[in-house]
Amino acid sequence: MSAALTPSATPAHTPSRPGGGGFGGAVAAEWTKLWSLRAPYVCLLAGAAVTTVFTFYYGSIARIGDQPLQPVGNAPVSSVVLVQFAVVVLAMTTVTSEYATGSVRTSLLWVPVRHHVQLAKSLVTAAVSCVAGVLWGALGVAVAWRPFGGHATFETAQVLSHLLAMGLYCALIAVLTVGTAFALRHAAATLAVLAFLVAALPGMLTGLGGPVLLTVNDYLPQTAGGYFLHGGDGAPYPAPAGLLIVLAWTAAAHFTGRAVLGRRDA
Template identity: 55%
Template sequence: MTPNATTRDGGAPAQTPGGALAPPRTGPGTRLPRASGGLVGAVAAEWTKLWSVRSASLCLLAGLVITGVFTFYYASIARINDHPVQPVGNAAATSAVVSQFVVVIMATVAVTSEYTTGTVRPSLLWVPRRHRVQAAKALVTAAVAFLGGTGYAVVGSAVAWGAFDGRAAFDAGTALGQALAFGLYQALVAVLTVGVAFATRHPAGALSILTTLLWALPSVLLGLGSETLATVNDALPYAAGDHFMRVGADAPYSSASSVLIVAAWAAAAHAAGLYVLRRRDA
């Protein structure tokens, strides 16, 4: 057997005349290499891929700046207009209407960049169980979004405290709960985005759907001023998230129900993305 030959058991891949690696030959009785690492290995690979490009760091930095600016503006308006005293964490919670799109962009790029560059093929070759690839991306982006979102809430509350100038109240337990709720919402948005991105496979398509779902549609429903449409809006992801992130808001259901609504949207998107991933070739 020559050094460049491919073994029958799916061993080292052969080399082409130009020196490039060729895929292992398959045929009757051929055994392909068994993928190793399982979900843990897939998560480790996705973590490395996410931080191998600058987009994730830039998105997180942009989210921090956006949160700081928005919370300062929100608190300043509350002070100027002499709004009732409210928990300082409400300023950070309200900034999610903008900062959530930082997570949307980060998670969209994490998925669609592989389709754009063609690297999704080797990803699926080395992790042939497609549900594992999607789950790994969802877990990694959700973890980053949770940590980033919690940090945004802490920084946003600190910025808003000075701008409120006495129009806000601080309670350590309430502030911590709101920070964790903010992080949880951003994590669920990341899972929702990964599902939509796998379903569309294109950044423009994914961003169009998510912008409509998370911002444009709620704005239209609330802008029309109908109670029926407001009820519909309460079943959308951002409205439900706002209900469990903000304290003192008039919510038509409990915080637990709000979390379940956002989680249901994320699960539905994840299922749709997995369906497309399994049914269509890379």
């Protein structure tokens, strides 16, 4: 028998492994799934429409009321109180639509490390929301400049600061929403909780007044985010502290969603 045919001389063949996958594959899959839905396109257009209407109104009121000069970037960052809900719906849909259809089981089957599914959704929605926030801000500056009618200043560095702050805040709201959606799993419940947290509760506390309630309001995500967006004007703490408060709320929602995802069946 030839030595070339003996078992010891037979070349070893290692089974080939499929390429891709891992966390990078999870991110790519979430990116593809995001743009296969109708909701992101509607949310992005709605955000642009709300920004246009709000900033035009903001600039007009400043001119008609003969208000002092202010940075033109104040108009778009003030619109975030409404625009953020476009981000909420966009990020929420990436999670709740899968629970509604049962396709989340497929996602978890192909990405066995459950937290990678949540992390991938958070990363994709944060990136899209950040870019959207910057573009909405730029649109708001362009729209508001004319109705301001000389009652606004334009400084490039300050405008860029406002746009980047708007993008960062939108990204954090997206991650906060994804965590909340994984914790609650239902669109109506997620939207109700977030609407209460970022809109209704601040309004209630401000309306009731009093030092204790107003102090509590200062540490809610929307209020802290507003202080950050406006550079700390009128805030009880510096602008970076406002960003850290929003980041803390985001981290709390993220880890709550992670805990529920890890313990409950899909």
